[in-house]
Amino acid sequence: MGYMVKIFSWNVNGIRAVHKKELFLPFVEKFQPDVLCLQETKAERHQSEVDLPEYTEYWSSAEKKGYSGTAIFTKNEPLNVLYGMPENIIKKYGLTEDSYGDPNKEGRLITAEFKNFYVVSVYTPNAKDDLSRIPLRHEHWDPAFLEYCKSLEKNKPVVFCGDLNVAHTEEDLARPKENRGKKGFTSEEREGFQKFIDAGFVDTFRMFHEGNGYYTWWTHWANARARNIGWRIDYILVSKVLEPKVKSAQIHPEIFGSDHCPVSIELEDNTS
Numbered sequence: 001m002g003y004m005v006k007i008f009s010w011n012v013n014g015i016r017a018v019h020k021k022e023l024f025l026p027f028v029e030k031f032q033p034d035v036l037c038l039q040e041t042k043a044e045r046h047q048s049e050v051d052l053p054e055y056t057e058y059w060s061s062a063e064k065k066g067y068s069g070t071a072i073f074t075k076n077e078p079l080n081v082l083y084g085m086p087e088n089i090i091k092k093y094g095l096t097e098d099s100y101g102d103p104n105k106e107g108r109l110i111t112a113e114f115k116n117f118y119v120v121s122v123y124t125p126n127a128k129d130d131l132s133r134i135p136l137r138h139e140h141w142d143p144a145f146l147e148y149c150k151s152l153e154k155n156k157p158v159v160f161c162g163d164l165n166v167a168h169t170e171e172d173l174a175r176p177k178e179n180r181g182k183k184g185f186t187s188e189e190r191e192g193f194q195k196f197i198d199a200g201f202v203d204t205f206r207m208f209h210e211g212n213g214y215y216t217w218w219t220h221w222a223n224a225r226a227r228n229i230g231w232r233i234d235y236i237l238v239s240k241v242l243e244p245k246v247k248s249a250q251i252h253p254e255i256f257g258s259d260h261c262p263v264s265i266e267l268e269d270n271t272s
Contacts, residue, residue, distance in 0.1 A: 002245075002268040002269050002270035003268070003269050003270075004247065004266050004267070004268060004269070005034045005035065005266070005267045005268075005269045006031065006032065006033045006034045006035075006264060006265075006266055007033065007034065007035045007036075007037070007119065007159060007161065007236065007264060007265050007266075007267060008031060008033035008035070008036045008037065008262050008263070008264040009036075009037040009038075009039070009121065009161035009162055009234060009235075009236055009262065009263050009264070010027075010036070010037075010038055010039070010234075010255075010258065010260065010261070010262035010263075011038075011039040011040045011123070011162070011163040011217075011234060011258060011260035012024070012038055012039070012040060012041060012257065012258050012260075013040050013042070013258040013259055013260060014040065014041070014042040014043070014066075014258075015038065015041045015042065015043050015048055015050060015071075016042070016043055016047065016048060016049070017042075017257075017258075018257035018258055019048070019049060019050050021256075021257055023255075023256060023257035024050055024257065025050070025052075027255055027257070027262070028052060031252075031262075031264070033073075033264070034074065034075050034076065035072065035073075035074045035075075035076075035112070035119050036055070036072070036073040036074070037070070037071075037072055037119065037120075037121030037161045037162060038070060038071040038072070038073070038121065039069075039070050039121060039122070039123035039162045039163045040068060040069065040123060040163065040258075041059065041061065041069035041070065041071050041107075042066045042067060042068070042069055043061065043066070043069065044059065044061040044069075045057065045059040045061070045071075052073060054075055055073040055074060055075055056073070056074055056075075056077050056078075057071060057072075057073050058071060058072045058073075058074075058078075058081045058110060058112060059071045059107075059110075060083045060084065060107040060108075060109065060110035060121075061107045062105065062106040062107040062108075063105045063106075064101065064105075064106070067106065068106040068107050068108060068123060069106075069107040069123070070107055070108060070109060070110045070121040070122065070123050070162070071110065071121065072110055072112045072119065072121050074112060074119075076114065078112035078113050078114055078119075079113045079114065079115065080112075080113040081110065081111065081112050081113070082110070082111040082113070083109070083110055083111075084104055084108075084109050084110075085104065085109060085144060085145070085148050086148070086151075089144050089147055089148050089151070090104060090144065092144070092147070093139075093140045093141075093143055093144035093147070094139075094140055095140045095141060095144045096140075098133065098135075098136050099132070100125075100128075100132075100133060100136075103125050103136065103140075103141060106123075106125075107123075108122060108123045108124070108125070109121070109122050109123075109145075109148075111152070113156075116156065116157070116269055116270065117156055117157045117158065117159055117239075117242065117267075117269075118152045118155075118156060118157070118158045118159065119159045119160075119161070120149065120152070120158060120159070120160035120161070120162075121160075121161060121162050122145065122160055122161070122162035122163075122164070123162055123163050124137070124141065124142075124145070124162070124163060124164045124165045124166070125137055125141055125165070126165050126183065126184075127165065127183045127184065127186065127189060128183060129183055131183060131186065134186060134188050134189070137188065137189060137192060138188040138189070138191075138192060142189075142192030142193075142195065143192075143195075146195055146196060146199060149196075149199075149201070150199060153239055157238065157239035157241050157242045158201075158238070158239045159236065159237070159238050159239075159242065159265075159267070160201075160236075160237050160238075161234075161235065161236040161237070161263070162234065162235070163217075163233060163234050163260065164193060164233060164234070164235055165184055165189070165233055166184055166185070166189040166190060166192065166193050166233060167179075167184055167185050167190075167231050167232055167233055168190060168193045168194070168197075168203070168232075169190075170212075171210075171211060171212040172212070172214075172215075172231065172232040172233075173185060173212075173215070173230070173231040173232065174212070174213075174215065174228065174229040174230055174231070175229065184231060184233060196237060200239065200240040201237040201238065201239060201240070202237060202238050202239075202240060202242075202243045202246075203235060203237055204235075204236045204237065204238055204246050204249040204265045205232075205235065205236070205249045205250075205251065205263065207243070207246060207249060208248065208249050209249070213228065214232055214251050215228060215230025215231055215232050215251070215253070216230070216231070216232050216233060216234035216251055216253075216260055216261055216263055217230055217231045217232075217233050217234065217259055217260045217261075218230040218231075218259060219259070220259060225253075225259075228253075232251070233260075234260055234261075234262075234263050235263065236249065236263055236264070236265050238265075238267075242267065245267050245268040245269070246265050246266070246267055246268075247265075247266045247267070247268055248265065248266045249263075249264070249265045249266075250263065250264050250265075251263050252264065
């Protein structure tokens with residue numbers, strides 16, 4: 001029997017804001033994640049007042065102040081940490097600047113390599129209300145990120161988690177009919193997600209939970225969170241070979257502080 005690794009992922013929508021509300025440290029204290037992947041940190045490391053002596057922190061911050069950003073906090077020091085996507089994949093998929101900026105300079109990706117697997121924290125670009133960032137998503141980002149994960153997988157299995165800014169199926173949002181074709185639920189975005197599944201990655205939450213009603217993001221409007229009118233857009237996916245090692249997968253809607261809630265898995269790791 002291996003050691004159980006608790007991996008959490010949370011789009012904090014500004015780590016300083018969650019910390020100021022005094023909600024970040026109690027969350028860490030309660031769950032004691034072994035690895036914590038964050039998205040939308042909206043800060044550089046030196047700007048964060050969070051002090052977690054048990055964790056080593058790795059930050060990938062956007063060049064633009066107070067925007068985007070990812071981080072990995074971990075109890076066990078990784079063998080290696082990678083920031084962003086490799087140059088050859090960026091070139092291959094023409095992943096360059098659009099009218100909003102350069103996705104490679106937005107701190108959207110950080111990878112920690114451990115003995116038996118990689119953990120990737122990702123914050124996928126938002127398609128925007130007018131869908132103007134769909135071409136970036138569909139033609140450049142999604143295929144590039146998939147190739148990146150498959151390239152890591154040649155070395156060892158991958159766990160990738162984060163805000164993928166898409167509801168995969170109709171069961172992943174409260175109001176599919178009204179939202180079909182809108183940001184987060186276009187055929188292009190859903191197809192981008194499906195390609196991960198087709199490539200052998202497993203949506204861990206769906207291993208244990210069927211049906212709708214499970215959401216990770218709620219709009220601030222119309223009391224949506226209290227009414228649970230939400231979207232499941234935050235995921236933890238694992239390489240097929242890790243599937244038998246995933247012992248549980250949860251969504252934590254009781255954790256407040258952001259418009260997203262954390263998601264987690266317990267993974268058996270045979271390092272011991």
